[in-house]
Amino acid sequence: MSWDPVYRLIKKIPRGRVTTYGELAKALRLPGGARAVGYAMAATPKGRGIPWHRVIGAGGRVRVPEPHASMQRRLLETEGVELDGGAIDMQRFGWSPARKKPRAQKRKRARSR
DNA sequence: CATCTGACGACCG
DNA sequence: GCGGTCGCCAGAT
Secondary structure (H helix, E strand, O other): OOOHHHHHHHHOOOOOOEEEHHHHHHHOOOOOOHHHHHHHHHOOOOOOOOOHHHEEOHHHEOOOOHHHHHHHHHHHHHHOOOEEOOEEOHHHHEOOOOOOOOOOOOOOOOOOO
C-alpha cells in the first residue's frame, strides 16, 4: 500500500501531542476518508518508529479495540497527554498536521444528508 | 465486476 | 450521553 504519506505524517507528530483520523485524512486530501486512514493505521507495522498511539478518533476519543486501547492510553499518559476520563483535550494536545501541498483555497461543501 | 468489511465521522432519535 | 444509520475511501473475497 502507499500509506507512506500517512506514516510520514504520523511520525511528524510531536511527543505529547495527538491528532485525529479526520485531521490526517484531511491533510492527505481524503475528506470523509477517515476510514481509509484508520485502515492504514491497522496496517501500520509496529516497531517502525511510528507513534500510532498518537493517532486518536474525533473528539479526542480513543477508537481502538481493547487490546491496544490500554497500551495506547498508557503510552499517551507517559508522554504527558491527559486522558480526561478517556477523552483527550484536543484544544491542548491536538496537533495540526502540516500539509505537504498547502492549498490556500478552502473549498466548502454543502452536505444535504 | 458486485459486495462486504473496517483502528472513522457526522447526524438523528 | 448512547446507540443506530448513512456517507466516505481502500482493500479483500
